[in-house]
Amino acid sequence: MNADYGAPTELAGPLQQRRALYQPRLPPCLQGATVRVEYGDATTTIDPIGADAVAQAFPRTYGQRLVTFVAPDAGAEKAVEERPPIRVGVVFSGRQSPGGHNVVWGLHDALKAHNPQSTLYGFIGGTEGLFSNKTLEITNDVLASYKNQGGFDLLGRSIDQIRTSKQVSAAMATCRSLNLDGLVIVGGVTSNSDAAQLAETLVQNNCKTKVVGVPVSLNGDLKNQFVETTVGFDTVCKVNSQLISNVCLDAISAGKYYYFVRLMGRKASHVAFECALQSHPNMLIMGEEVALSKLTLMECINKICDGVQARAELDKYHGVLLIPEGLIESIPEMYALIQEISILHNSNVPVPEMSSKLSPWAAALFQFLPPFIRRELLLHQESDNSAQLSQIDTEQLLAHLVEAEMIKRTKEGRYKGKKFSSVCHFFGYQARGSLPSNFDCDYAYALGHISLHMIAAGLTGYMATVANLKDPVHKWRCAAAPLTAMMSVKRHLRGPGAIPTGKPAIHPSPIDLKGKAYELLRGKASSFLLDDFYRTPGGIQFAGPGSDAKPITLTIEDQDYMGDIEMLKLYLDKVRTIVKPGCSRDTLKAAISSMISVTDVLTVMSHPLNAELPLYHFN
Numbered sequence: 088m089n090a091d092y093g094a095p096t097e098l099a100g101p102l103q104q105r106r107a108l109y110q111p112r113l114p115p116c117l118q119g120a121t122v123r124v125e126y127g128d129a130t131t132t133i134d135p136i137g138a139d140a141v142a143q144a145f146p147r148t149y150g151q152r153l154v155t156f157v158a159p160d161a162g163a164e165k166a167v168e169e170r171p172p173i174r175v176g177v178v179f180s181g182r183q184s185p186g187g188h189n190v191v192w193g194l195h196d197a198l199k200a201h202n203p204q205s206t207l208y209g210f211i212g213g214t215e216g217l218f219s220n221k222t223l224e225i226t227n228d229v230l231a232s233y234k235n236q237g238g239f240d241l242l243g244r245s246i247d248q249i250r251t252s253k254q255v256s257a258a259m260a261t262c263r264s265l266n267l268d269g270l271v272i273v274g275g276v277t278s279n280s281d282a283a284q285l286a287e288t289l290v291q292n293n294c295k296t297k298v299v300g301v302p303v304s305l306n307g308d309l310k311n312q313f314v315e316t317t318v319g320f321d322t323v324c325k326v327n328s329q330l331i332s333n334v335c336l337d338a339i340s341a342g343k344y345y346y347f348v349r350l351m352g353r354k355a356s357h358v359a360f361e362c363a364l365q366s367h368p369n370m371l372i373m374g375e376e377v378a379l380s381k382l383t384l385m386e387c388i389n390k391i392c393d394g395v396q397a398r399a400e401l402d403k404y405h406g407v408l409l410i411p412e413g414l415i416e417s418i419p420e421m422y423a424l425i426q427e428i429s430i431l432h433n434s435n436v437p438v439p440e441m442s443s444k445l446s447p448w449a450a451a452l453f454q455f456l457p458p459f460i461r462r463e464l465l466l467h468q469e470s471d472n473s474a475q476l477s478q479i480d481t482e483q484l485l486a487h488l489v490e491a492e493m494i495k496r497t498k499e500g501r502y503k504g505k506k507f508s509s510v511c512h513f514f515g516y517q518a519r520g521s522l523p524s525n526f527d528c529d530y531a532y533a534l535g536h537i538s539l540h541m542i543a544a545g546l547t548g549y550m551a552t553v554a555n556l557k558d559p560v561h562k563w564r565c566a567a568a569p570l571t572a573m574m575s576v577k578r579h580l581r582g583p584g585a586i587p588t589g590k591p592a593i594h595p596s597p598i599d600l601k602g603k604a605y606e607l608l609r610g611k612a613s614s615f616l617l618d619d620f621y622r623t624p625g626g627i628q629f630a631g632p633g634s635d636a637k638p639i640t641l642t643i644e645d646q647d648y649m650g651d652i653e654m655l656k657l658y659l660d661k662v663r664t665i666v667k668p669g670c671s672r673d674t675l676k677a678a679i680s681s682m683i684s685v686t687d688v689l690t691v692m693s694h695p696l697n698a699e700l701p702l703y704h705f706n
C-alpha cells in the first residue's frame with residue numbers, strides 16, 4: 088500500500104465537497120446484495136467473416152452465453168454466510184475519463200454488501216502496478232474524497248497495454264500471488280481487447296482469477312450492439328460544448344477570427360459530433376465523411392475555404408470549426424504516410440533517419456508539411472500502433488493551409504473579402520479531468536456493481552454492460568456480454584471475398600453515417616454554416632432541470648423528434664432575443680420565418696413540443 092495516494096479533503100472546494108455527497112442512483116436489480124443471473128443465447132461475434140479467427144484465437148472463452156442480471160425473487164436472497172468473501176483487484180488500464188473513480192466505488196460497495204470480509208485491491212500506477220503487484224487496499228475511507236470526482240488519481244495510470252507475453256505473465260503472477268477471484272480492467276477498446284486475451288490465458292493456465300472489462304473512455308468509440316456508450320463521454324462532451332459555445336459567442340462578438348478547435352476522441356469523431364449537436368458551430372470536418380469520400384488534404388482545405396468565402400459574401404469574417412483529433416488519419420494520403428512511419432517505428436529505424444527512408448511520394452508529402460507537423464508525426468506510437476493523435480496539431484495545419492489558400496484566392500481575384508484570420512485551440516486534457524456528470528456518476532457506479540456480480544457468478548472474459556441508458560435509471564437493464572462477441576478482424580478487401588488479416592480485437596466504432604443523428608446534422612449543415620445559430624448549453628448541471636440531460640447522440644437514435652426538439656429550442660432561444668414578450672403571433676411567425684427555412688417552420692409548428700411552450704405557442 089502506498090500511503091502517499093489520497094487527495095487531502097480539507098483542501099476540497101465547496102462544489103467538490105458537495106459532489107462527494109451525491110449518492111449515485113442504482114437500477115432496481117442492483118439495489119440488494121445479490122442478483123439473479125439469467126443466461127441467454129450463446130454468442131458468435133459481431134463480425135461473421137472474422138468469427139472463425141476469433142474462435143481460434145480464444146478457444147476457451149469464445150461463444151459464451153449472454154447474461155442478464157435481475158432482482159432476486161422475494162426471500163430468495165442467500166444469507167451472507169452462504170456468500171464466501173471475494174478477493175478482487177481493479178486496474179485503470181485506459182486513459183483517464185470522468186467517472187472512472189465511481190467504478191471502483193460501485194465495485195467496493197457491492198463487494199462489501201456481498202460479504203464484508205471481501206477485499207478490494209487497487210493497482211497503483213495502472214498496469215505497471217498490476218505487473219509489479221503494487222496495491223492499495225480500497226476502503227470507504229480511501230474512497231471518501233474520490234466519490235463522484237474526476238481524474239484517475241486515486242490509483243493513477245500508466246501504459247494502456249497488457250499484451251506482451253512478459254506483461255501477461257506478470258499480470259498472471261500478481262493474480263496468483265494475491266489469490267484474486269477477480270480482476271476488473273477499466274478502459275476503452277484497447278484495454279478491453281487486452282482483457283479478453285488475459286482472460287483466455289488465465290483459463291488456459293488454470294488460474295482461477297476471472298477477468299472483467301468495464302467500458303470507460305471519453306472517446307465514446309466503444310459502441311456496439313451490447314454497449315451503448317462509455318463512461319466519461321457524456322461529461323467530456325458537455326464540458327467541451329460549453330467551451331465551444333463560449334468561443335462561438337466570442338467569435339460573433341468581435342467578428343474577426345475563425346476559431347479552429349480540435350477535440351480529443353482518437354480515430355472516431357464521436358466527441359466532435361456530439362459537441363456539434365450541442366453547440367452548433369459553423370463547420371464540423373468529420374473523419375468518417377472524409378474517409379468515405381476519400382477527400383485529400385487539399386480537398387478538405389478547399390471545402391473550408393469555400394465556407395469562409397460563402398460567409399464573407401454575407402459580410403461575416405468569423406466562424407467556429409470543429410476538428411476531431413483523428414481527422415489527420417482519415418485523410419487518405421496522410422493515413423498512408425502515417426502507415427509508412429509506423430512500419431519504420433516497428434523496424435526500429437531511428438527517428439532522425441526516418442524521413443530519408445520514406446517512399447518517394449510519402450517523402451514529397453512529408454516535405455510539403457510544416458516542420459511542426461513533421462516533428463509530431465514522427466513521435467513514438469500509441470500501444471495500438473497509431474500515431475499520437477493528441478500531439479498532432481491538425482487544427483494548426485488546417486488553419487495554416489486555409490490561410491495560404493485564401494491569400495492565393497485573393498491574388499487570383501477569386502476572393503474579394505477581408506483578410507482571413509484564425510485562432511487555434513485543442514480542447515483535450517481540459518475536459519478529461521472534469522467532475523463527472525450525474526449520468527457518468529450513476530453509470531460508472533452501476534457498472535462497478537455489475538462487475539462484482541459477474542465475478543461472483545464466475546464469469547470471465549466478459550464486459551459489464553447497461554442497456555436502456557437513454558431512459559431513467561430505474562429502467563436500466565444490467566447485463567454482461569462476452570468480450571469475444573464484440574471482436575472483429577481487420578481485412579484488406581471489402582465484400583464477400585474479403586480475407587480477414589491481423590489479430591481479432593475490439594475495434595473503435597465510427598460514426599454511423601446512416602444514423603438519425605448524422606442525418607439531422609447534415610440536414611442543418613448549411614444553416615449552421617451561414618446562419619450562426621450558436622447554442623449555449625452552459626456548464627454541467629448537477630441539480631435541478633438539466634441535470635439528467637443525456638448525450639444527444641445516445642437519445643436521438645431512438646426518438647424521432649429529438650432533433651426537432653433540439654432545433655425548436657434553438658429557434659425559440661434565438662426568437663426570444665429579438666421578439667418582445669407579448670408580441671402578436673404574426674410578429675413571432677414572421678420573425679421565425681425570416682430566420683429558418685419553410686420546412687423548418689412547418690416542422691416547428693407541427694411539433695408536439697410546440698403545444699408545451701405556452702409563451703411561444705403559435706399555429
Ligand SMILES: O=P(O)(O)OC[C@H]1O[C@](O)(CO)[C@@H](O)[C@@H]1O
Nearest residue numbers: 182305306351352353475476477
Ligand atoms: O494522456 P495521453 O497519453 O496524452 O493520451 C491522449 C489520448 O488519450 C485520449 O484522451 C483517450 O483515449 C485520446 O483522445 C488521446 O489521443
